[in-house]
Amino acid sequence: MSTKKAATTRVKWISRKQAAAIVDAHAQRVLGVSGQRFISEWKAGKYRTLDSDACPGVIELALLAPLPRRARGRKK
Amino acid sequence: MPFSPPSQGGHVAGKNEKEAADNFLVYLHETLSCITAESLTAYQQSKKLYKVWFNPPTELTTKSGGRLFLSFTQVFGAGPDPKEPGEFKVSTREYSYRLLQRSDVASREVLAYHWHPNDSALRDPHLHIRSVPRVHFPTSRVCLEDFVSMLIKYYGVRPTMKHSEWTAILAKNKKAFEKMATWKIQHP
Numbered sequence: 001m002s003t004k005k006a007a008t009t010r011v012k013w014i015s016r017k018q019a020a021a022i023v024d025a026h027a028q029r030v031l032g033v034s035g036q037r038f039i040s041e042w043k044a045g046k047y048r049t050l051d052s053d054a055c056p057g058v059i060e061l062a063l064l065a066p067l068p069r070r071a072r073g074r075k076k
Numbered sequence: 077m078p079f080s081p082p083s084q085g086g087h088v089a090g091k092n093e094k095e096a097a098d099n100f101l102v103y104l105h106e107t108l109s110c111i112t113a114e115s116l117t118a119y120q121q122s123k124k125l126y127k128v129w130f131n132p133p134t135e136l137t138t139k140s141g142g143r144l145f146l147s148f149t150q151v152f153g154a155g156p157d158p159k160e161p162g163e164f165k166v167s168t169r170e171y172s173y174r175l176l177q178r179s180d181v182a183s184r185e186v187l188a189y190h191w192h193p194n195d196s197a198l199r200d201p202h203l204h205i206r207s208v209p210r211v212h213f214p215t216s217r218v219c220l221e222d223f224v225s226m227l228i229k230y231y232g233v234r235p236t237m238k239h240s241e242w243t244a245i246l247a248k249n250k251k252a253f254e255k256m257a258t259w260k261i262q263h264p
Contacts, residue, residue: 010105010109010116011115011116011117012117013118013120014117014119018119019127022117022131029181029182051204052185053210056184056185057183060147060149062192062194063129063149064127064129
C-alpha cells in the first residue's frame with residue numbers, strides 16, 4: 001500500500017440521531033424490539049445472560065447502544 | 077501534533093481526546109483496508125467515549141470467488157496519557173470481531189472474537205465458533221491485525237493489496253498496538 005493511500009481516513013462520523021436510528025434498526029432485527037425498549041430492558045437486567053450463540057448480533061447491539069458502562073472495562 | 081500513520085512509524089496519540097480518537101481511526105482503517113475498501117462508521121457518544129463499526133457488515137471476497145462478511149465493532153475511550161504529559165491516548169473498552177456468511181447482523185457467525193466486560197456476566201475475552209455452540213473459548217486480548225491476518229491466511233479472504241504491502245501494514249500496526257496497549261497480548 002502506498003503511504004498516500006494509508007494516510008487516507010475513510011470514516012463517516014454520524015450524529016446522535018443517526019446513531020439512535022442504527023441502534024433501533026439493529027434492535028428490531030436482532031430482538032424484534034425498539035432501541036429504546038432494548039435499553040430499558042437491558043438496564044432492568046433482562047439481557048444479562050444473552051450471548052451470541054442464543055441471539056446472534058446481540059453483543060454488537062449492546063456495544064452500540066448508549067448503555068451505562070464502567071469507567072474502564074479491565075486493566076491489567 | 078503532526079500525525080503520521082502507523083505504517084510510517086507514527087503513533088496514535090493526540091493533543092486532545094478528539095485528535096487521539098481521529099488518529100486511532102486512521103490506524104484502524106489502515107489495518108482494515110488490507111481486506112476491504114469500505115468506510116467505517118464512527119460515533120462520539122461523549123467527550124471520552126467513541127464507537128466505530130461497519131454499518132452494515134462489510135463484504136469480503138475470497139480467493140475462490142466466494143463471499144464472507146465482517147462485522148467489526150469497537151468501543152474505545154480517550155483520555156490523558158499517564159506516561160506522556162500533555163498527550164492523549166485511546167484505550168479499547170470492548171470489541172466484537174465477527175465473521176459471517178451473510179450480511180444479516182442477526183445471522184449466526186462462523187466465528188466471533190468478543191470482549192464485552194460491561195455487557196454480560198462473561199467479562200473476559202473469548203471466542204465463539206459456530207460448529208461448537210455454547211462454548212466460550214477463553215482467549216487473550218485479540219488485536220485486529222491478528223484477526224485480519226487470520227482471515228487472509230485461513231479463510232481465503234482476498235487482500236486488497238500486494239502480499240508485501242498487507243504484511244507490512246499488519247506487522248507495523250500490531251507493533252504499534254502492542255506498544256500502546258494498556259493490557260497486553262499474551263504471547264505463548
